[in-house]
Amino acid sequence: MILILNGPNLNLLGTRRSDLYGRETLASIVRMLKERFADTQFESFQSNSEGALIDRIHAAHYAGAQGVIFNPGAYTHTSVALRDAIEAITPPVVEVHLSNIYARESFRHHSLLAPVCVGQITGLGPEGYVLAASYLTRIPLHVTGEPDA
Numbered sequence: 001m002i003l004i005l006n007g008p009n010l011n012l013l014g015t016r017r018s019d020l021y022g023r024e025t026l027a028s029i030v031r032m033l034k035e036r037f038a039d040t041q042f043e044s045f046q047s048n049s050e051g052a053l054i055d056r057i058h059a060a061h062y063a064g065a066q067g068v069i070f071n072p073g074a075y076t077h078t079s080v081a082l083r084d085a086i087e088a089i090t091p092p093v094v095e096v097h098l099s100n101i102y103a104r105e106s107f108r109h110h111s112l113l114a115p116v117c118v119g120q121i122t123g124l125g126p127e128g129y130v131l132a133a134s135y136l137t138r139i140p141l142h143v144t145g146e147p148d149a
């Protein structure tokens with residue numbers, strides 16, 4: 001199972017700043033992932049609350065998730081508590097941003113979370129979620145040393 005985790009204001013995708021974030025809704029991004037990775041089980045959770053996101057990160061750990069695709073929204077730039085949660089769990093977390101945070105205001109240039117994530121994908125729109133899923137679904141192959149399909 002891969003957890004698709006989205007933080008504050010991402011429930012507004014489709015209408016919020018479509019110049020930056022595009023016209024796709026969160027539901028359509030999740031649907032696209034499920035279609036493209038039909039063999040993978042996904043769970044999706046969005047919250048505007050830091051604590052609810054932390055609880056879900058812990059739950060992904062206890063559920064033995066394969067990984068977490070995480071767009072933390074503005075908490076990227078502020079949350080020590082989310083950083084500690086990511087650092088505490090075993091499943092790899094990929095940080096994803098629809099917009100290129102490095103091409104925006106300087107307060108978005110710093111991610112408190114990136115150092116405890118396996119990687120960061122930023123600026124590629126919904127395709128970033130696809131690339132993260134592609135990476136996470138391949139990890140077991142690398143770990144077991146089996147050749148790539």
Ligand code: DQA
Pocket residue numbers: 008009010071072073074075076096097098099100101108
């Ligand atoms: C975002 C970038 C953040 O800086 C911003 O606060 C968001 C969305 C993105 O997907 O580009 O809410 O995470």
